[in-house]
Amino acid sequence: MNALGTTALLTDHYELTMVEAALRSGAAHRRSVFEVFARRLPEGRRYGVVAGTGRLLDAIEAFRFDDETLAFLAERRVVGPETLAFLADYRFRGDIHGYAEGECWFPGSPILVVEGTFAEAVLLETLILSVLNHDCAVAAAASRMTSAAAGRPCVEMGSRRTHEQSAVAAARAAYIAGFASTSNLRAGQAFGIPTLGTSAHAFTLLHDNERDAFGAQIAALGKDTTLLVDTYDVAEAVRTAVELAGPELGAVRLDSGDLLLLAHRVRRQLDELGADRTRIVVTSDLDEYAIAALRAAPVDAYGVGTQLVTGSGHPTASLVYKLVARAVGDDPDAPLVSVAKKSPGKPSHGGRKTALRSYDADGVAEAEVLRTGATGPIGPELRELLVPLVVGGEVVGREPLDEARDRHERVRAELPLSATQLSRGDAVIPTIYE
Missing domain, CATH: 3.20.140.10 (nicotinate phosphoribosyltransferase)
Incomplete structure (x- = not known):
């Protein structure tokens, strides 16, 4: 066993x-x-x-x-x-x-x-x-999200929104469908999925001010860390973050508000401060529709939780x-x-089936072909x-x-x-x- x-x-x-x-x-x-x-x-x-x-x-x-x-x-x-x-x-x-x-x-x-x-x-x-x-x-929800992200990385972070074992399974399924990493350490251990995470609002609130919180995080994790900048005033937080970490600051994270508007403002501010390589990560109840809506924004990565682990509806x-x-x-x-x-509304097709997928001359899928028994040839287009x-x-x-x-x-x-x-x-x- x-x-x-x-x-x-x-x-x-x-x-x-x-x-x-x-x-x-x-x-x-x-x-x-x-x-x-x-x-x-x-x-x-x-x-x-x-x-x-x-x-x-x-x-x-x-x-x-x-x-x-x-x-x-x-x-x-x-x-x-x-x-x-x-x-x-x-x-x-x-x-x-x-x-x-x-x-x-x-x-x-x-x-x-x-x-x-x-x-x-x-x-x-x-x-x-x-x-x-x-x-x-x-996995189906994750696939739609990674498709909407158009190559920008997605991070699975839904552990606190589902059963503790479902969280591990969800991280695995999301990784199959293109998510780049997970916040769940058990999934990282069990399946070798890359894990990510830095800090929550509680860490900022623990300290007397944002400067102390950011300084402590940078001292512990290095300048390439991701700083959460929306606990108080976003513009002030970004200014403090760059002042402490310099242009080597890895990323800032936005977790509330009008993400489309904020992403543009923060990108402009980072560039003006000389941190043009600092990335912008957005979170906050994202789904595939929100990710698609942010496609034109200067967003570098998405963190997805609730909607992912619940199959996005x-x-x-x-x-x-x-x-x-x-x-x-x-x-x-x-x-x-x-x-x-033969039940009304719930019929099934009897017989053991051979499952094939047919393709056109350009290699694009055309149909799912289900054959009962071994009838019909299987050619190069199948x-x-x-x-x-x-x-x-x-x-x-x-x-x-x-x-x-x-x-x-x-x-x-x-x-x-x-x-x-x-x-x-x-x-x-x-x-x-x-």
């Missing part, structure tokens, strides 16, 4: 009761295929972003029912002795394929395909959805986990048949999207985080230009079922 400890109880009660009933009916060991997908993108979004895969692989590896977990289930009478015996020996022994982390996705995209017995695969439903729905939502990616195929009997070699929901993540129960899909980060930058650049528009619209490419 890895450093996470067991993740087996990060699930819903009914996952275990389904296994109990399936064991009694004899259907628990039927070969089954589940897919993770979203029926639609969050309103106004043009694409989704896959994030959380690396965390999920660790969590699946740690999905074991140890003695303490089994004792809890027995005490609560969640399941009976036969199911407890099954769970005691549980580990996922099937296969998982998925879109690589950092990849973009669209309505219907099978971003994760889980194949195994019904019992072993259905138990992972809640864990898979809880990881992917959170991380994909944050869409805190879930609305992903679902649905059975799309199952064996016709209990024989492991029995053929698969398609199954699908790219296969599913990669192996788990084979025979063994994790094979781990990769360095920077690979996912580079992939997202590359894949986003392949989308039509309208993908970067912040105005409301439909998915930037259609999903075609063949």
